[in-house]
Amino acid sequence: xxVLIQEKELAAVEPVDSAKRQQIIEGARLVFLAQGFDGAxxxxxxxxxxxxxGTLYVYFASKEExxxxxxxxxxxxxxxxxxxxxxxxxxxxxxxxxLGTAFAEFLCRPERLxxxxxxxxxxxxxxxxxxxxxxxxxxxxxxxxxxxxxAQVAAGELEVEDVDVAAAQFxxxxxxxxxxxxxxxxxxxPDAQRIAHxxxxxxxxxxxxxxxxTPVIPTEASRSEA
Numbered sequence: 059x060x061v062l063i064q065e066k067e068l069a070a071v072e073p074v075d076s077a078k079r080q081q082i083i084e085g086a087r088l089v090f091l092a093q094g095f096d097g098a099x100x101x102x103x104x105x106x107x108x109x110x111x112g113t114l115y116v117y118f119a120s121k122e123e124x125x126x127x128x129x130x131x132x133x134x135x136x137x138x139x140x141x142x143x144x145x146x147x148x149x150x151x152x153x154x155x156x157l158g159t160a161f162a163e164f165l166c167r168p169e170r171l172x173x174x175x176x177x178x179x180x181x182x183x184x185x186x187x188x189x190x191x192x193x194x195x196x197x198x199x200x201x202x203x204x205x206x207x208x209a210q211v212a213a214g215e216l217e218v219e220d221v222d223v224a225a226a227q228f229x230x231x232x233x234x235x236x237x238x239x240x241x242x243x244x245x246x247x248p249d250a251q252r253i254a255h256x257x258x259x260x261x262x263x264x265x266x267x268x269x270x271x272t273p274v275i276p277t278e279a280s281r282s283e284a
Contacts, residue, residue, distance in 0.1 A: 103124065166247050
């Protein structure tokens with residue numbers, strides 16, 4: 059009880075430091091990765107981060123709050139690394155190849171899928187965690203791609219009825235056969251050749267469906283033949 063009181067008192071007076079906060083987040087990430095949400099404890103997180111429990115509670119009021127921040131950081135990292143799209147780049151094929159490859163490489167790392175497994179295991183009893191993860195992760199990525207596709211429709215490069223659906227279709231086709239087996243615990247990370255093969259098919263299929271077709275103007279010769 060005395061230790062708990064001391065920790066609360068320390069939490070009330072210790073100043074917030076961004077470097078310390080990041081240190082705690084990294085320690086928590088390692089613990090959650092190794093033990094999952096239910097197996098992790100604030101004490102173990104504090105030890106791994108190299109801080110006292112009192113200091114830990116200065117920054118985060120609960121394990122749930124800390125997990126949400128860790129998950130948010132993972133999602134933000136994905137958005138910044140993978141979904142930085144230039145709307146002025148009208149080479150849609152090249153953009154989609156780069157995006158699809160980066161997305162598959164990012165998501166097919168076991169450490170990237172571990173938070174997804176954890177979210178799936180706790181979202182039924184903590185639906186707000188699942189919702190926030192979806193909004194800051196998958197929904198953000200799809201939204202950025204949809205915005206790029208909308209710009210290409212405006213530029214006359216694509217014909218897309220629903221850019222949100224098209225974005226989801228493309229991203230799913232890049233990872234469905236690559237990341238899903240790893241997510242469910244029986245697959246291995248694909249090599250670069252396999253990723254290139256799958257993404258190439260996804261890009262060709264997407265463009266076959268959505269690339270704007272130039273109308274064929276009949277020539278004098280074709281009229282004569284007709």
